[in-house]
Amino acid sequence: MAGPKAHEWIADMAPYVPGKAKVDGVSNPVKLSSNECVYGASPKALKAFEASVGDLLRYPEADSAQLRRAIGDVYGLDVDRIVCGAGSDDILTLLIHSYAGPGDEVIYSQYGFMVYPVQTKAVGATGIAVPNKNWGADIDGILDAVTNKTKLVFIDNPNNPTGAYLPWSEIERLHAGLPDSVLLVLDAAYAECVTAADYKAGEDLVERANNVIMTRTFSKMYALAGLRVGWAYATPGVIDILNRVRMPFNVCLPGQPAAIAAVKDTDHLAASVAFNKEWRDALTAGLSALGLDVVESQTNFVLVGFPTDGPFDAASANTHLMKNGYIVRALPSLPHHLRISIGTAEQNRAVIALLTEFMNGSPE
Numbered sequence: 001m002a003g004p005k006a007h008e009w010i011a012d013m014a015p016y017v018p019g020k021a022k023v024d025g026v027s028n029p030v031k032l033s034s035n036e037c038v039y040g041a042s043p044k045a046l047k048a049f050e051a052s053v054g055d056l057l058r059y060p061e062a063d064s065a066q067l068r069r070a071i072g073d074v075y076g077l078d079v080d081r082i083v084c085g086a087g088s089d090d091i092l093t094l095l096i097h098s099y100a101g102p103g104d105e106v107i108y109s110q111y112g113f114m115v116y117p118v119q120t121k122a123v124g125a126t127g128i129a130v131p132n133k134n135w136g137a138d139i140d141g142i143l144d145a146v147t148n149k150t151k152l153v154f155i156d157n158p159n160n161p162t163g164a165y166l167p168w169s170e171i172e173r174l175h176a177g178l179p180d181s182v183l184l185v186l187d188a189a190y191a192e193c194v195t196a197a198d199y200k201a202g203e204d205l206v207e208r209a210n211n212v213i214m215t216r217t218f219s220k221m222y223a224l225a226g227l228r229v230g231w232a233y234a235t236p237g238v239i240d241i242l243n244r245v246r247m248p249f250n251v252c253l254p255g256q257p258a259a260i261a262a263v264k265d266t267d268h269l270a271a272s273v274a275f276n277k278e279w280r281d282a283l284t285a286g287l288s289a290l291g292l293d294v295v296e297s298q299t300n301f302v303l304v305g306f307p308t309d310g311p312f313d314a315a316s317a318n319t320h321l322m323k324n325g326y327i328v329r330a331l332p333s334l335p336h337h338l339r340i341s342i343g344t345a346e347q348n349r350a351v352i353a354l355l356t357e358f359m360n361g362s363p364e
């Protein structure tokens with residue numbers, strides 16, 4: 001049937017599939033599938049959100065100036081190089097739409113954040129998925145993949161869904177090998193919960209180079225995923241482009257004061273990071289003790305490898321967790337793994353107990 005016709009490259013796109021939230025026959029499942037931070041947001045952020053109710057007939061501040069100032073103060077950054085978005089997905093998407101189109105190439109890792117391939121497809125550009133190395137990005141593989149058509153290189157550091165990270169020296173090496181015409185996107189969604197000493201999110205490279213952007217989010221360790229607030233730090237030329245293409249009121253009115261209160265509450269963040277590390281270590285140790293292959297994580301989730309065949313495979317483990325009301329993330333690209341977000345103490349203990357039962361139990 002004739003009718004309006006979208007770009008042909010969009011017609012055969014697969015839509016983004018978010019983490020499951022429901023299980024048939026279970027009334028209140030525990031959702032550990034989207035890397036949300038169950039420790040919760042700063043109580044000051046929640047109060048600021050509630051206090052904004054009376055202002056909802058107003059448009060929010062168009063340039064998120066107060067939020068940018070708060071981020072700049074807390075992180076010691078130049079406010080003029082900060083741009084805010086409706087989650088960092090907003091900014092990642094705008095970057096692809098601004099810098100790539102049909103005939104251009106966008107490089108990312110084979111196991112990496114889904115938004116890069118999806119939005120690359122949306123603009124009709126060609127995605128180049130470089131195989132990972134030790135679960136992180138393979139810098140040499142990425143440099144080998146660069147051509148004169150390359151417009152963007154995405155590195156999620158730490159990586160989602162693997163949880164692995166690259167030390168800063170590797171990011172420097174990548175940048176040194178890239179032509180100046182390629183925009184290097186350092187997606188640091190999990191920066192706040194990294195505890196490795198040789199990690200940096202990327203601000204100093206942004207200040208030194210003219211082709212680097214670092215993206216950050218309030219969705220993970222600040223525990224405000226529902227508000228959709230993200231930000232980026234970039235060179236003035238890139239900030240200028242983003243300010244032209246973004247929607248004028250892209251950060252919602254309650255999101256701005258809530259994020260300001262969240263970023264200022266450094267004590268709350270530190271407590272949340274400590275909780276996250278304690279349980280990341282405990283889950284890693286507890287699941288490794290079962291003979292499972294847990295990828296070393298710097299994030300708020302763990303990627304767990306199961307035997308590739310036989311009764312104790314990832315699909316059966318997922319069924320066992322699901323039957324008991326626990327939703328974790330099964331990834332089509334990694335059929336022998338499950339990605340498990342860190343939950344409350346009680347939920348984490350239950351995950352270990354359920355998987356212990358599964359690994360010790362008779363096959364189903």
Ligand SMILES: *Cc1c(COP(=O)(O)O)cnc(C)c1O
Nearest residue numbers: 087088089113160189217219230
């Ligand atoms: C969660 C996540 C994001 C962004 O989330 P927003 O909620 O859009 O800010 C970006 N990159 C990676 C790798 C993520 O895991």
